[in-house]
Amino acid sequence: MIAIKKENDGFSFSAKVRPGARKNEISGIHDECLKIKVTAAPEKGKANKAIIALLAKEMNIPKSRISILNGETSSLKKIFIKEVDPEKLLNIITKTLS
Numbered sequence: 001m002i003a004i005k006k007e008n009d010g011f012s013f014s015a016k017v018r019p020g021a022r023k024n025e026i027s028g029i030h031d032e033c034l035k036i037k038v039t040a041a042p043e044k045g046k047a048n049k050a051i052i053a054l055l056a057k058e059m060n061i062p063k064s065r066i067s068i069l070n071g072e073t074s075s076l077k078k079i080f081i082k083e084v085d086p087e088k089l090l091n092i093i094t095k096t097l098s
Helices: 046-059 088-098
Strands: 005-006 010-018 023-031 033-037 066-068 077-080
Touching: 005 077, 005 088, 010 046, 023 046, 023 088, 033 046, 046 066, 046 077, 046 088
Parallel strands: 010 033
Antiparallel strands: 005 010, 010 077, 023 033, 066 077
């Protein structure tokens, strides 16, 4: 299962990202990290913006609530989502992967 850490006004989790994929999707879980694929190239923050857009769409929340805490230039990222219940993320993951 994905490791979710409670923060002051939200929660964070790790994600393993593959830019340049065929489609944008949450593709699974590996080593307690959410696996995310995005079509955007890993240049000038395009992939990071695509990750935020995908998560916002899947969770039906504003993009402004999602940020990348660290790993902006790495495929391993720590993502923070504020003002959302972690159960909502787990429900999205379960629905997406089934």
